[in-house]
Amino acid sequence: MLATTKWTxxxxxxxxxxxxxxVKEYVVCTNYRDVQDAIRSMKVRGAPAIGVSxxxxxxxxAYECETCADSIDMFLECLDNAASYLISAxxxxxxxxWAVNRMLDKxxxxxxxxxxxxxxxxxxxxxxxxxxxxxxxxxxxxxxxxPSSATVLTHCNAGSxxxxxxxxxxxxxxxxxxxxxxxxxxxxETRPFLQGARLTAFELAEDNIPVTLIxxxxxxxxxSQGIIDCVIVxxxxxxxxxxxxxxxxxxxxxxxxxxxxxxxxxxxxRSTFDFGIQSGREIVIEERDExxxxxxxxxxxxxxxxxxxxxxxxxxxxxxxxxxxxEQGVIHSPCAESLRKSMAF
Ligand code: MRU
Numbered sequence: 001m002l003a004t005t006k007w008t009x010x011x012x013x014x015x016x017x018x019x020x021x022x023v024k025e026y027v028v029c030t031n032y033r034d035v036q037d038a039i040r041s042m043k044v045r046g047a048p049a050i051g052v053s054x055x056x057x058x059x060x061x062a063y064e065c066e067t068c069a070d071s072i073d074m075f076l077e078c079l080d081n082a083a084s085y086l087i088s089a090x091x092x093x094x095x096x097x098w099a100v101n102r103m104l105d106k107x108x109x110x111x112x113x114x115x116x117x118x119x120x121x122x123x124x125x126x127x128x129x130x131x132x133x134x135x136x137x138x139x140x141x142x143x144x145x146x147p148s149s150a151t152v153l154t155h156c157n158a159g160s161x162x163x164x165x166x167x168x169x170x171x172x173x174x175x176x177x178x179x180x181x182x183x184x185x186x187x188x189e190t191r192p193f194l195q196g197a198r199l200t201a202f203e204l205a206e207d208n209i210p211v212t213l214i215x216x217x218x219x220x221x222x223x224s225q226g227i228i229d230c231v232i233v234x235x236x237x238x239x240x241x242x243x244x245x246x247x248x249x250x251x252x253x254x255x256x257x258x259x260x261x262x263x264x265x266x267x268x269x270r271s272t273f274d275f276g277i278q279s280g281r282e283i284v285i286e287e288r289d290e291x292x293x294x295x296x297x298x299x300x301x302x303x304x305x306x307x308x309x310x311x312x313x314x315x316x317x318x319x320x321x322x323x324x325x326x327e328q329g330v331i332h333s334p335c336a337e338s339l340r341k342s343m344a345f
């Protein structure tokens with residue numbers, strides 16, 4: 001699979017996901033502002049992948065701050081500003097602030113101006129490597145939940161392209177196939193940004209994993225036909241009570257899955273949990289440009305002058321979630337108590 005991010009030592013190259021699957025091109029980020037722009041415009045997207053990208057953005061910021069700061073205090077102030085700017089790119093995925101804060105903490109801990117930029121470069125690489133390992137562990141735990149032959153419905157893209165590789169939801173699919181199970185995937189196209197059609201279908205096809213593309217409004221029908229054995233999605237932020245923010249449309253799928261008695265699984269790393277918030281009601285839902293809804297590939301499809309609403313995520317109440325699959329294991333019937341016990345927070 002194509003790498004989502006490539007760190008060259010001086011620049012960050014990001015696979016431009018707005019152009020996939022037709023054009024496979026990397027954009028080169030030479031400073032943290034380029035990285036912020038790539039995250040905001042969704043050239044790179046998916047909670048873990050934006051965390052990794054922002055970590056490298058902090059490395060670029062550290063090299064830049066080093067050239068203009070006379071003291072460690074000035075340097076840290078400069079780095080703090082870059083951190084806030086990177087975090088402002090997208091509000092919902094907690095992995096973004098998690099990664100940036102990890103970089104900031106490291107910089108403060110070192111305290112020696114000259115040593116900070118190379119140490120941050122090392123840490124960003126560590127965050128990237130860790131993410132790949134974590135995805136593989138999520139995959140292993142999740143694969144055990146699947147029967148020997150299954151059709152999985154997924155939404156958006158929680159695959160290799162959304163992570164440092166392997167994926168969370170699609171990592172479960174990959175691991176199950178590696179364990180000898182017969183798995184096929186139904187992918188929702190995921191309006192308005194079409195991550196399912198453009199990215200999930202692309203990466204599964206590249207890996208020769210059987211995939212069938214449907215439009216979002218076909219999900220109820222395919223479930224009613226007995227085609228789907230389980231739903232597996234990723235997450236952008238999980239509250240302390242197990243409520244899950246993920247791509248808009250996820251909540252609807254969870255309700256449909258309950259109606260059809262189909263297990264609804266969420267695959268997510270520990271870095272996606274936000275134990276600072278008690279429930280999903282506290283999650284800030286990003287609202288994006290109305291043109292993402294009004295246009296398809298730059299072509300207006302809706303009348304001019306109408307009101308348009310474009311929330312990028314929704315929150316699935318934890319009562320609809322059969323289990324959350326993490327790198328530490330599977331949490332069945334997630335709720336405040338089961339999460340506290342399993343995640344020891
Ligand atoms: O807007 P996106 O494409 O960044 O949304 C991505 C999702 O909702 C994913 O499901 C989530 O980030 C998990 S990716 C492993």
